[in-house]
Structure formats: C-alpha cells, structure tokens
Amino acid sequence: MSADPAPLVEVVLSAYDGAAWLDAQIASILGQTHGTLRLSVRDDGSSDGTQTLLAEWAERDRRIVWRQGGRNLGPSGSFFRLLDGVGEDAVFAAFADQDDVWEADKLARAVDALSSLPAGLPGLYCARVVIVDEELRRRGLSPLPGRGPSLANALIENIAIGCTSVLNRAALDLLRAEWPNPPAKHDWWCYQVVSALGQVLYDPRPALKYRQHGGNATGAGYTPIDRFLGKVRRQLNGEQSALRRHQAGELRRLFGNRLSARDRALVADFLDSEHGFPDRLRYAFCGGVRRQHWLDTLAYKALYVLRGV
Incomplete structure (x- = not known):
C-alpha cells in the first residue's frame, strides 16, 4: 500500500x-x-x-x-x-x-x-x-x-x-x-x-x-536599539498610523460579523479611541492593544497620548 x-x-x-x-x-x-x-x-x-x-x-x-x-x-x-x-x-x-x-x-x-x-x-x-x-x-x-x-x-x-x-x-x-x-x-x-x-x-x-x-x-534593524528606534520613527509617521487604523477598519468591515464579542469590542475600542486627548489618555491606560515587549508598548502608548498615533 x-x-x-x-x-x-x-x-x-x-x-x-x-x-x-x-x-x-x-x-x-x-x-x-x-x-x-x-x-x-x-x-x-x-x-x-x-x-x-x-x-x-x-x-x-x-x-x-x-x-x-x-x-x-x-x-x-x-x-x-x-x-x-x-x-x-x-x-x-x-x-x-x-x-x-x-x-x-x-x-x-x-x-x-x-x-x-x-x-x-x-x-x-x-x-x-x-x-x-x-x-x-x-x-x-x-x-x-x-x-x-x-x-x-x-x-x-x-x-x-x-x-x-x-x-x-x-x-x-x-x-x-x-x-x-x-x-x-x-x-x-x-x-x-x-x-x-x-x-x-x-x-x-x-x-x-x-x-x-x-x-x-x-x-x-541589526540591533535591538535599531529596531526600537525604527518603531518610534514609524509611529511618528502619520502614514503608519493611518495604515493601522485602515486595516482595523477593514477587518471590522469584512469580518466584523464573524469576530467574537470580545474581539469586536477590542477593534471598536481601538477605532473609537482617537477622538480627543481624554479618550487617548483613557485608552493608553485601559486599551487592550499591546506590542510584544513592554518597552515597545510603553513607547507606543506615550506617543499615542501625545500625538494620537
């Protein structure tokens, strides 16, 4: 056989x-x-x-x-x-x-x-x-x-x-x-x-x-510092911020009815969090998104509060 x-x-x-x-x-x-x-x-x-x-x-x-x-x-x-x-x-x-x-x-x-x-x-x-x-x-x-x-x-x-x-x-x-x-x-x-x-x-x-x-x-980047600084530069780039939000919006548009209730709430909270400084500050402390390493997450949230990115 x-x-x-x-x-x-x-x-x-x-x-x-x-x-x-x-x-x-x-x-x-x-x-x-x-x-x-x-x-x-x-x-x-x-x-x-x-x-x-x-x-x-x-x-x-x-x-x-x-x-x-x-x-x-x-x-x-x-x-x-x-x-x-x-x-x-x-x-x-x-x-x-x-x-x-x-x-x-x-x-x-x-x-x-x-x-x-x-x-x-x-x-x-x-x-x-x-x-x-x-x-x-x-x-x-x-x-x-x-x-x-x-x-x-x-x-x-x-x-x-x-x-x-x-x-x-x-x-x-x-x-x-x-x-x-x-x-x-x-x-x-x-x-x-x-x-x-x-x-x-x-x-x-x-x-x-x-x-x-x-x-x-x-x-x-070749080194961890190179990679960290690259992430900061990309986050300061408005195009990168727009891409993140666009992809999240497309995920909700195309697959929103198939997401779990928890994931629908996660995406909605992410997309609705940029209306003003108080919303961004709340999201920095309570939002569910995260990067893989704590320093990257901290940098992301700090820049998000300051610039909405």
Whole structure:
C-alpha cells in the first residue's frame, strides 16, 4: 500500500528588479526537503534582467511558473494578486521574497506545524529569521515575540514576517473571499485576520536568512536599539498610523460579523479611541492593544497620548 502523497505547497514570489538575488533564493526554494511544491512568480515590472532570469529558470525546472504582471502594483498588491491565482490543488500557500535564502527544511516544518491544526481551522505559520547583510554574513536574529500572537498585538504590530509565512487552505480561502481596500500590507493583513479567526503558529527556530540591503521594501534593524528606534520613527509617521487604523477598519468591515464579542469590542475600542486627548489618555491606560515587549508598548502608548498615533 503506497503512502499518501505529500501535500502540494504553492510558493508565491513577487519579483521586482531582483536579478542580483534571485538565483540564490530560487535555488533554496527548489532545494526544499518538502519537494512537492510549485513556485509561482509574478514579475512586478522589472527592467534589470529579472524576466530573462525567470524564463531561464522556468526552462530548467517545470515546478516554476512565472508571468509578467503588467503594471507595477507594489509588493502587497502583487502578493494579493498571486494569492488570488493559487491553484485549487495547493494545500498550502507560502510567501517568498526575492532576496532571501531559505533553510532546507523551512516548508517541511511549516507543513508539519499546520497539519497539526483541526481540519477547517484557518492557520498561519511564521518564524524567526537570521538577519544577514548583502553578502549573507550573519548580523543578528529577529526578536522573539514575548507575548505570542494575538489580535490585540496584530492591530498595532506585525510579527508574521511575510517571507516566513505559510497559509493553510482554510486560511487562504478565508482571506481571498474578499480583499481589503488599499492600502494594506499583505503579511500584516494575513496575521490580523488569522489571529482573529484562526490560529497563528510562531516557530522560534529561524527559517531563513533575511538579507538586508539598500533595496529592501521593508527592512529590519541589526540591533535591538535599531529596531526600537525604527518603531518610534514609524509611529511618528502619520502614514503608519493611518495604515493601522485602515486595516482595523477593514477587518471590522469584512469580518466584523464573524469576530467574537470580545474581539469586536477590542477593534471598536481601538477605532473609537482617537477622538480627543481624554479618550487617548483613557485608552493608553485601559486599551487592550499591546506590542510584544513592554518597552515597545510603553513607547507606543506615550506617543499615542501625545500625538494620537
């Protein structure tokens, strides 16, 4: 009697002027110990030879499917488009960035973790990363989430680094029933929705080498101080504040009737807390949102009181 076939993982990768990095990344994806995979790539308007490189890879390995995406959508728009195109035969969908290098067992660990969830429960796997420079020299580790995944965290912070994230079929079907209005960050949105309506599994063992260079769409600081100051700078940025509130509003619009009473109240309190200084002060002391580390939470609440962010 033959064993059940390994479940198909569709890896979705948005490429944009990534010719300098893609060879190493594609090789690490195709070299996974969980070899039952399809790599679907959308080129988001490259002009540096990326399309030629992708065509050459697809010629060598039938597991690669790629297409020119036409107009530039940016990372999140491109990834939402890729998720819409995930095949019905895929049991899992995994995000991939163009400039990282995966550990050989990354997908196997994600599949094992998500397969432990009850049937039909939306699940998202994400993991820690090793931060490296352009030459893949180790510079540090991403911080461990001290409080773990939750909607209270997902409303104001994203711990599900996109390039580590893998969705099960239930999560994929839930998410692509209707996408949020832009702007929204694809990985943060997935973390928010699945933390509210499913289960997020965080793996403390690093899953990949997370390359930092001048062209990163989103970067990570090398040291805890770098990361803390980066969070403060982003919080002082009105665009970041608007994004948090927009995503929370879209969560309520699209899934409000499916949230628990407690989570509906959490989202409503967050969205209604910015009307004036007394409301912000009350929310700083009593509001349910929290970051993963106490100092980050303290900084968030202090700046929220002063600036409404």
